[in-house]
Amino acid sequence: xxxxxxxxxxxSEFTYRRGSEIYGEKEPARYVYQVKSxxxxxxxxxxxxRRQISAFHxxxxxxxxxNGGIHRFTxxxxxxxxxxxIRQESLEAVAGSDGTLxxxxxxxxxxxxxxxxxxxxxxxxxxxxxxxAAFLIEMDRRLTAAGVLALPMTRRDIADYLGxxxxxxxxxxxxxxxxxxxxxxxxxxxxxxxxxxxxLAALDRRN
Numbered sequence: 001x002x003x004x005x006x007x008x009x010x011x012s013e014f015t016y017r018r019g020s021e022i023y024g025e026k027e028p029a030r031y032v033y034q035v036k037s038x039x040x041x042x043x044x045x046x047x048x049x050r051r052q053i054s055a056f057h058x059x060x061x062x063x064x065x066x067n068g069g070i071h072r073f074t075x076x077x078x079x080x081x082x083x084x085x086i087r088q089e090s091l092e093a094v095a096g097s098d099g100t101l102x103x104x105x106x107x108x109x110x111x112x113x114x115x116x117x118x119x120x121x122x123x124x125x126x127x128x129x130x131x132x133a134a135f136l137i138e139m140d141r142r143l144t145a146a147g148v149l150a151l152p153m154t155r156r157d158i159a160d161y162l163g164x165x166x167x168x169x170x171x172x173x174x175x176x177x178x179x180x181x182x183x184x185x186x187x188x189x190x191x192x193x194x195x196x197x198x199x200l201a202a203l204d205r206r207n
Contacts, residue, residue, distance in 0.1 A: 016077035038081025133203035
């Protein structure tokens, strides 16, 4: 989605510092957002105080689309993040007369639905090792550059996304390293080289 698609569409850019809230759960949904740089997490706080992350949005991803008028999740910048945004009513008005934009919105909605379905399957049917493998495969597809998987999120973020404990995520990653499936190239272990994608895919039973 770009401003060039229609002269009536005007995109603004804002930068959020690491940990800053972009919008909160139950706030009015006034804008649609696109990540220009950085990473955004969408999450809910559960009644018992736990955090459930529903999605990570990386450069190029669209988020904030809603049909209920209010946001169902809170979003925060995982790292310093720049987003483009447009008022939702402006987007809806232009979409009514712009077939290309309408198709783009349909595609974005379909991709968000697919991700929600994949995430539900991951949480409901996979072992801890399968969940971690599926997460690495997803991030490898979306983030890998020059053969290195640079994870912007912490292990706590990963645990809250996968519905696992921090300790379980750490053990799973260590076990994958012991198996020769991945290697770490820095002290904080956020830069990962996937050494055996075939074996990793075998752990993710969807593949």
